Amino acid sequence: MNPFEQKPIQLKDCIMDWCTVYPKPYNKMEADPYTKVRIILMNGIEVESIIFKHQFQRNCNNNDIRRELALSRRIEQQQKHINWLKPIDETPLETTIGYEHVAVDLTAWLAQNEPNPYVKQALDFALLEDFDHLYRYANLLDLDKQIPSQQLVKSFVDITPGRPTIAEHRFPFDSVRNPIDSKTADIRTKLNTLIITAAEQQTMNFYMNLGNYYYNDLGRQLYLEIAMIEEQHVTHYDSLLDPNCTWLENLLLHEYMECYLYYSFYQNEVCQNTKSIWEMHLEQEIAQLHQAAALLKKYENKDWQQVIPDGNFPKLLTFHDTREYVRQVLAQQVCLTANREGYIPVTELPQDHEFFFYQNRVNHDVNSVPSHKVVKEHQMKFNVDYRAEAQPNPVPELSDRTNDNTQIARTR
Numbered sequence: 001m002n003p004f005e006q007k008p009i010q011l012k013d014c015i016m017d018w019c020t021v022y023p024k025p026y027n028k029m030e031a032d033p034y035t036k037v038r039i040i041l042m043n044g045i046e047v048e049s050i051i052f053k054h055q056f057q058r059n060c061n062n063n064d065i066r067r068e069l070a071l072s073r074r075i076e077q078q079q080k081h082i083n084w085l086k087p088i089d090e091t092p093l094e095t096t097i098g099y100e101h102v103a104v105d106l107t108a109w110l111a112q113n114e115p116n117p118y119v120k121q122a123l124d125f126a127l128l129e130d131f132d133h134l135y136r137y138a139n140l141l142d143l144d145k146q147i148p149s150q151q152l153v154k155s156f157v158d159i160t161p162g163r164p165t166i167a168e169h170r171f172p173f174d175s176v177r178n179p180i181d182s183k184t185a186d187i188r189t190k191l192n193t194l195i196i197t198a199a200e201q202q203t204m205n206f207y208m209n210l211g212n213y214y215y216n217d218l219g220r221q222l223y224l225e226i227a228m229i230e231e232q233h234v235t236h237y238d239s240l241l242d243p244n245c246t247w248l249e250n251l252l253l254h255e256y257m258e259c260y261l262y263y264s265f266y267q268n269e270v271c272q273n274t275k276s277i278w279e280m281h282l283e284q285e286i287a288q289l290h291q292a293a294a295l296l297k298k299y300e301n302k303d304w305q306q307v308i309p310d311g312n313f314p315k316l317l318t319f320h321d322t323r324e325y326v327r328q329v330l331a332q333q334v335c336l337t338a339n340r341e342g343y344i345p346v347t348e349l350p351q352d353h354e355f356f357f358y359q360n361r362v363n364h365d366v367n368s369v370p371s372h373k374v375v376k377e378h379q380m381k382f383n384v385d386y387r388a389e390a391q392p393n394p395v396p397e398l399s400d401r402t403n404d405n406t407q408i409a410r411t412r
């Protein structure tokens with residue numbers, strides 16, 4: 001499928017009336033977890049589209065382009081059409097379980113389909129951190145409401161410690177990666193880096209805005225701590241993006257990414273209502289892709305092929321059980337930390353490394369670290385933590401359900 005070869009609809013025909021833009025929500029107990037995952041991801045993709053186009057406008061002095069962007073941003077209000085699929089009775093914490101489920105399964109899929117080894121390493125690295133967030137939030141949900149998160153994710157993903165959140169806090173200098181070069185990068189790498197950046201940015205926004213609505217201190221503290229890591233993840237991923245792309249080249253890539261994802265999800269959506277939304281939005285994105293290509297031609301005299309040499313979509317994105325892959329990465333990489341643009345086992349860091357300065361600064365009182373506290377309180381109340389795993393945790397140091405390990409991946 002090559003979206004550049006499709007006949008686009010008119011941009012004005014993409015504007016929705018109130019009845020169309022307000023969707024029929026899914027049923028939180030019956031919906032396929034991957035339908036929820038696709039909805040959460042596409043909401044984040046649309047948010048990125050909107051924010052990107054606002055930033056573009058602020059850096060553009062041509063009102064003809066700014067008007068095109070304004071029209072295009074209005075069409076990107078597809079975001080509302082998607083985000084309102086969330087039902088009234090789904091709580092923010094239940095949605096949060098979905099966010100971390102997205103982070104795990106999306107990151108694992110991208111890592112398994114990433115041709116650039118440096119980008120793959122970046123994905124594997126952060127995968128283990130979001131995997132641990134899922135476990136911490138699941139403990140909060142079980143502690144406060146006795147709702148087993150396993151019911152929400154329907155056993156498609158293990159809930160067990162990853163690289164412990166307490167070990168993820170690093171000095172900011174160690175979160176900046178080397179950017180890719182979009183002149184030579186594979187289209188899969190360009191798509192993967194844009195997709196994961198959008199997903200992590202939405203997770204950051206969600207926690208930073210809704211974390212303080214939680215109804216008790218421990219929950220508010222947990223959101224605050226994990227929101228810090230999501231900001232770190234956004235730095236980690238958006239530093240991979242090519243800073244030499246022009247705004248219009250970047251616009252084209254954004255529209256192409258949206259076409260690719262809607263087409264992928266249209267192909268494998270099991271919920272008919274949601275599938276029809278993916279189909280409608282795909283049409284709208286194809287129209288926007290053609291608009292972006294026309295703007296690139298008009299203002300930079302470049303053909304779309306100079307940015308996307310082959311318009312045919314690469315392998316489509318499909319969510320599936322990634323438990324085996326995650327277990328393998330966890331077994332091999334749990335002890336890694338970041339060191340400037342690269343990664344290193346914590347045990348090999350010199351004593352005076354900034355990692356230890358930062359850890360000491362924020363975590364000097366281990367018992368006040370929320371991600372540890374939530375598991376400890378669960379253990380105090382129920383004797384063991386909350387976890388749901390098909391097989392025991394592949395890291396023996398993380399297998400004790402009565403004692404949360406705060407040393408691994410953190411101390412020399």
Ligand SMILES: [Fe+2]
Nearest residue numbers: 046076078258
């Ligand atoms: Fe969109």
Ligand SMILES: [Fe+2]
Nearest residue numbers: 100103130133
């Ligand atoms: Fe996360």
Ligand SMILES: [Fe+2]
Nearest residue numbers: 130200230233
């Ligand atoms: Fe994350």
Ligand SMILES: [Fe+2]
Nearest residue numbers: 255258285288
């Ligand atoms: Fe778009």
